Structures are given as structure tokens and as C-alpha cells.
Amino acid sequence: MITKEDIENIALLSKLFVPEEELDALREDMQGIIDFADTINNADIEGVEFDNIAGLSNQFREDVVVESLSVEEILKNAPDQAQDHFLVRKRA
Amino acid sequence: MKYELVAGFETHIELATKTKIFCSCTTEFGGDPNTHCCPVCIGLPGTLPKLNRKVVDYAIMAGLATNCEIARVSKMDRKNYCYPDLPKAYQISQFDKPLCEHGYVELSTGKKIRLARIHIEEDAGKLIHKKGDTYVDYNRGGVPLIEIVSEPDIRSIDEAKEYVEKLQQVMRYIGISDCKMQEGSMRCDVNISVRPVGSDTFGTRTEIKNMNSITNIAKAMEYEFERQCDLLESGGKVIQETLRYDDATGETSSMRGKEDAHDYRYFRDPDLVTILLTDEEIEAVKNSLPELPTEKAKRYVEEFAITDKDAQNLTKYRRISEYFDKASEGLKNPKTVANFMIGQIFSRLATEADKEIFDIKTTPEQLRELVKLIEDGKIKNNLAKTTLDKMLESGKGAMDFISEDDMGGVDEGALTEFCKAAIEANPNAVADYKGGKEKALMALLGNVMKQSRGKADAAQVTAKLKELIG
Ligand SMILES: [Zn+2]
Numbered sequence: 001m002i003t004k005e006d007i008e009n010i011a012l013l014s015k016l017f018v019p020e021e022e023l024d025a026l027r028e029d030m031q032g033i034i035d036f037a038d039t040i041n042n043a044d045i046e047g048v049e050f051d052n053i054a055g056l057s058n059q060f061r062e063d064v065v066v067e068s069l070s071v072e073e074i075l076k077n078a079p080d081q082a083q084d085h086f087l088v089r090k091r092a
Numbered sequence: 093m094k095y096e097l098v099a100g101f102e103t104h105i106e107l108a109t110k111t112k113i114f115c116s117c118t119t120e121f122g123g124d125p126n127t128h129c130c131p132v133c134i135g136l137p138g139t140l141p142k143l144n145r146k147v148v149d150y151a152i153m154a155g156l157a158t159n160c161e162i163a164r165v166s167k168m169d170r171k172n173y174c175y176p177d178l179p180k181a182y183q184i185s186q187f188d189k190p191l192c193e194h195g196y197v198e199l200s201t202g203k204k205i206r207l208a209r210i211h212i213e214e215d216a217g218k219l220i221h222k223k224g225d226t227y228v229d230y231n232r233g234g235v236p237l238i239e240i241v242s243e244p245d246i247r248s249i250d251e252a253k254e255y256v257e258k259l260q261q262v263m264r265y266i267g268i269s270d271c272k273m274q275e276g277s278m279r280c281d282v283n284i285s286v287r288p289v290g291s292d293t294f295g296t297r298t299e300i301k302n303m304n305s306i307t308n309i310a311k312a313m314e315y316e317f318e319r320q321c322d323l324l325e326s327g328g329k330v331i332q333e334t335l336r337y338d339d340a341t342g343e344t345s346s347m348r349g350k351e352d353a354h355d356y357r358y359f360r361d362p363d364l365v366t367i368l369l370t371d372e373e374i375e376a377v378k379n380s381l382p383e384l385p386t387e388k389a390k391r392y393v394e395e396f397a398i399t400d401k402d403a404q405n406l407t408k409y410r411r412i413s414e415y416f417d418k419a420s421e422g423l424k425n426p427k428t429v430a431n432f433m434i435g436q437i438f439s440r441l442a443t444e445a446d447k448e449i450f451d452i453k454t455t456p457e458q459l460r461e462l463v464k465l466i467e468d469g470k471i472k473n474n475l476a477k478t479t480l481d482k483m484l485e486s487g488k489g490a491m492d493f494i495s496e497d498d499m500g501g502v503d504e505g506a507l508t509e510f511c512k513a514a515i516e517a518n519p520n521a522v523a524d525y526k527g528g529k530e531k532a533l534m535a536l537l538g539n540v541m542k543q544s545r546g547k548a549d550a551a552q553v554t555a556k557l558k559e560l561i562g
Binding site for chain 2: 057
């Protein structure tokens, strides 16, 4: 059972602001999503090995250095930058 | 009331791989900001992490060296939290299927500090805070770490220090990390609580972060132990919280803002596939491990009749023990090598760092040659000692300082002559000896040794002197 407090907590962890009047509606939506996902719990997995969905395992890289990107390239999509660093500004 | 300390450690160790854990960027320390980065390690959408095989091997080595069971099936999980040092807003770590579990580190008392687990994960970026703004450098982001989690088995500051030293020693021996606390390649968090002596329940614990040396770990634990005891004595309660140790004041203080009950919402990283290990693979890693310091020390004591303390000194750093192993190869009495190393060679190495580097001019082969001369009865200990000093100064071999004549030994006639001369030159010592001072003979012995240039046998000389003085 999803409670209003659960919604508030998830919002906090996700750094989202949710107005009080939207909490009930979101709670109902979330309950629906969780109920839907719960059908997975009812799936019969008797005898199914612990593995990932694609059935793949042991995809490894060798420990060999490849040249990194230039700092210009790395910072190209940064929302803000200064002195070759990503910059997170003080919140107003 | 008397209180007992209860502590456990979480230790992060940076692995000495060439590349990061999920991409091929270099792990080299330093470098200009954000120059060791690529789309994977700055967390751009659509990139695919791929696990570095070496990270798995190094973690298995760490596990085997600390008596862990190695998981045949393991996987990577996402640990979600939002902070600028994590570009993806999650850290790829391991949650319920760590690579290694149920190990232990044995202290010199024989006590075992149990390890709950060792898992692999990625390091975060470096943050520089300036005037409220935060500058982010992701060079360190994605560098491979192992986290070693101990059970709360530690009961004293001394045990804590030895535990950290032992971990450091073992990890350096197997070569998976340089474990430099000052540079951050080894970082310790300690969980600490107190309880009345004799109690078998745990008190409320606090976690101390930010300690960059073993000395600071000891100081921080001491401070925190006293603080908790005082709090309980005065009727207060310990609050579960994360503390920061301040090197300058020697005090711990609360790290506000980190207190909200964390919910990391761990879930499997769907981008990374299962790690499956076979018995053969684990066996191969086991065979590649060098002999570990504890085993080595035991062997030295048992096989070479070296004292426990000397064995500890010889195995403290890998280079020293390797030097000793090489120098004593094929010798009848490796103990002689040990004595020369701990005495004359160690006295030239002033600091622990010097001992660890163990940079000396004399090669193990040269030391072996010198000791062989003693074993073959060609030279006496005294001559060997002075010769070793010259060897250590110059890097030259023993035979550069010892002549054929030196190795001839001293015949009976010459010995008698030397003794007579010594007696003649030291009437006072002779009188003292006759007056009952055994020690006075040392002056005469020294004189004979000088005349014979260290070739004479001390026991023989003493007997001869006594005979002549009568
Ligand atoms: Zn990268």
C-alpha cells in the first residue's frame, strides 16, 4: 500500500517539488504502477537461473588505456563550467 | 562504570589497474582536471559500461589473501544518491552478491577480525568547494575500488591500528594497490560504539569519516571513545550519526545534512551482465599469489629459528622479505643473513618509508657471498661486519675488500704473538683482570682483533689470553 508519505519521500529523494494538492492524485497513479509491476512477482520462475535478461555473462574489457577526450569535448554539454571544471553554482 | 570499545571498519582501496573500472580512461593520479574522462565515466546517456577484467582478478586476489570465499555468481548494482561527485546520480557497486564474503584478518595475538565482504565499485569525482560554488573534476570518477567491510570485532585502538596495518601490508604484498592513505588510495571509515564491560549487546554506534593516516584513526577513535563514555556516564544517549574527524582540533563533529535516513534504492545495473567464475579461474588466481607475510613469518621462525620479532621485521615489507629470501638462498644458516639485515642494513634506513623502498647498494647476491665466506670458515664475523659496511657504502662485492691473506685465518704461532703483544701493551687491563674483572679481557681481545685485522677467532683468542696471563 503506497501512502502519501511514500510519495513525499520519493519526491525528496528525486529532488522534485510536489505541491500538497497533487499528492493524492500521484499516490493513486503510483499505486496503479506498483500493482502493475506486481504482476511480475506472480510470474512462475520455478527453475529459472539467476541471470540477466539477455542471458549474457562475463562481458569483460582488457585493461588497456585508450586516449580520453579533450577537456573541451568533455565540458561541451555541461550546463555550466569554469576553469576546466563542471560548475555547480550556489543555490540562490 | 568501565566501558569497552566496539569497532568495525569499512575500508576503500583504489586498485592499481591501468584503466578505470568501466571504461578505458587512465587511472593515473593527478593530471589536469577532466582530462582523464570519456562519455562513459561522465555518465552521458546512451553509453555502455564494460567491466575491466583486471578489477575482478584483483578483487579475487584481495579476497583470497584475506581468507574469503569467492562468489561463483556475482553482479553489479546501482546505488542511487544525488550528489555532484556522481555524474549519473548513482554509483555502480555491488549489493547482495559481492565478489568475496566471510574472510578474516589475523592479528599478531592470533585473534581473527572477521570480514563480512569485499565488493568492487567505482570511485566518485573530486569536488572543490569555493565560495559556495562547487567545481567538479571527474578524473577520479570511475577509478576502481574495493570496499572491505569488517565485522565489529575490534575491541581496542591497538587492534584497530594493527588491523589497518595488516590490510595495508597484505594488499601491497599482492600488488593490487599502493594503499597510500595520504593520497587517498586507502580510505577508512570506522563504526564505533561503547558498552559496559561484560555486556553482550551493542551500543548505538557512530561512524567517523575523513581520517587520512593510521595516527589519525587512533586519535579519532580515542576521542570518540571518551566522548561516548562521558555521554553515557552523564546520563546522555549516543545518537547514531556520521562524524567527521578534524585533524587540527583532534575532535569529531557531526556531518550535518548527511543524517536523513538514506534510501539508496539499490537495484541491479541492467547494463552489466552477470559475473560467473569457475573453480579453475579462482585456482589460477590463487596460484599467482605470492607467499603472504603471515605465512612467510611463520616459515622463518619454524625453518630458520629466527625470533618472532625478527621475522615480523623481515616480512613487514615485500621488498625486504624478497631480499632476505634471495640472500639466504642455499645458505646453511639464513639467520646470519637476518642478523646482518636487521642490524647493519636496517640501521642505515632511518624511516619506515626508507625500509619500504629498501634501496641499498649491496645486492642480495653480494650479501650471500659474504655470509658464505663465514659459513665456509674463511672469514670471521668481525671481518664480515667491517666488510659489509664497506660494501654498503660502495656497492662493491666482499672480495674487493678481503684479500687471500685475510682468509688464511691465524695460525697458532701468530695468535700467540698477537696475544703477547696485547698483554704487553695493556698492563692495566691485565692487572684488572687478575684483580677479578672478567671484562678487562675485552680490551685485550680488541687489541688482538685489531692486529689480526679481524681474522682471529674470538673464542680461541680468549682462551689463549687466559692461558698466557695464567
Ligand atoms: Zn572514461
